Amino acid sequence: MVFLDIRGLSVKYPSSSGPVYAVDDVDIQLEDGQSIGIAGESACGKSTLGLSIIRMLSSGTIQGNIFFENDSILDMSESDFNENYRWKKISMVFQGAMNALDPVFTINEQFHEILKQHHFEGNSKQLILDAINSVSLDENVLKKYPHELSGGMKQRVVIAMALLLKPKFVIADEPTTALDMLIQAQIIALLKTLKKEGMSFLLITHDLAVLSEIADKIGIMYGGQIVEFGTSEEIYKNPQHPYTQGLLESIPTLKGGSPKYIKGSPPSLLDAPTACRFLERCPLAIEKCKKLPPKLATKTGYVRCWLYEDK
Numbered sequence: 001m002v003f004l005d006i007r008g009l010s011v012k013y014p015s016s017s018g019p020v021y022a023v024d025d026v027d028i029q030l031e032d033g034q035s036i037g038i039a040g041e042s043a044c045g046k047s048t049l050g051l052s053i054i055r056m057l058s059s060g061t062i063q064g065n066i067f068f069e070n071d072s073i074l075d076m077s078e079s080d081f082n083e084n085y086r087w088k089k090i091s092m093v094f095q096g097a098m099n100a101l102d103p104v105f106t107i108n109e110q111f112h113e114i115l116k117q118h119h120f121e122g123n124s125k126q127l128i129l130d131a132i133n134s135v136s137l138d139e140n141v142l143k144k145y146p147h148e149l150s151g152g153m154k155q156r157v158v159i160a161m162a163l164l165l166k167p168k169f170v171i172a173d174e175p176t177t178a179l180d181m182l183i184q185a186q187i188i189a190l191l192k193t194l195k196k197e198g199m200s201f202l203l204i205t206h207d208l209a210v211l212s213e214i215a216d217k218i219g220i221m222y223g224g225q226i227v228e229f230g231t232s233e234e235i236y237k238n239p240q241h242p243y244t245q246g247l248l249e250s251i252p253t254l255k256g257g258s259p260k261y262i263k264g265s266p267p268s269l270l271d272a273p274t275a276c277r278f279l280e281r282c283p284l285a286i287e288k289c290k291k292l293p294p295k296l297a298t299k300t301g302y303v304r305c306w307l308y309e310d311k
């Protein structure tokens with residue numbers, strides 16, 4: 001059954017230079033137990049997409065629909081969403097969160113603060129221990145202050161915080177960025193274990209190799225749009241969008257020659273999309289690409305590219 005159904009989601013931020021079209025007309029469907037990876041260059045709208053789902057945008061206007069287990073979460077009152085969804089069914093590991101742990105409180109106090117915010121009335125000690133255990137940390141960390149923990153431990157703590165109320169769906173925004181390779185591998189292994197236990201993730205990353213480990217589905221974002229969406233297998237084996245192809249070719253391999261890179265830079269999100277967002281950088285552009293491409297169905301999702309109009 002589809003538990004997350006995002007339809008035509010758009011987010012516009014106000015700015016002194018005009019509206020920023022940070023997310024434009026995004027569709028995503030996820031079935032129970034599935035996880036999705038969102039990949040794309042910096043500033044293409046990945047975090048905005050995640051923050052929209054958990055309704056934590058700092059500003060901006062949002063359009064479209066997000067259904068979570070058939071409930072329209074954008075239509076709920078803030079109190080209803082906070083009471084029943086945020087942290088309980090949907091939680092988030094925010095980008096850079098491990099550096100935002102409060103230096104003057106112990107980890108235990110910070111866990112209790114979350115429970116207080118969410119009016120938790122059960123056995124809080126046990127709940128915190130469960131969360132700490134689920135990320136393979138020793139309960140001694142609870143007595144410590146953030147500066148007494150390593151980067152990997154802090155990242156586990158913020159993941160445990162997101163898992164505290166046992167949500168079904170966790171949005172993890174760059175959870176492995178800024179960690180060394182060994183710790184990255186540990187965090188990925190942890191997410192894989194949690195996934196096996198039934199949790200679903202929306203994993204945001206620049207790193208396609210990381211996604212291949214976790215994601216059943218992948219959304220490739222470019223200039224605020226998902227330009228290609230499908231199963232991981234299809235996206236890796238049979239990428240359709242020239243941008244997806246370029247991204248995959250830019251991954252260094254041990255065997256191959258030097259990786260290719262995509263020339264040029266991403267479009268300004270200050271311009272409303274009227275042409276293909278990738279037009280300026282696309283090696284396969286045709287005249288038609290000056291018009292905004294529709295989402296064309298592929299074997300397992302969709303692609304926003306005129307090259308597939310007749311296929």
Ligand SMILES: Nc1ncnc2c1ncn2[C@@H]1O[C@H](COP(=O)(O)OP(=O)(O)OP(=O)(O)O)[C@@H](O)[C@H]1O
Pocket residue numbers: 013014015020022041042043044045046047048049058059095269
């Ligand atoms: N509160 C805000 N007000 C105005 N513009 C914003 C705001 N938050 C983000 N933006 C802009 O929206 C666009 C998308 O930002 P977002 O952080 O979602 O991208 P991202 O893909 O997550 O980037 P990164 O990979 O660098 O974290 C960027 O141009 C950014 O400058």
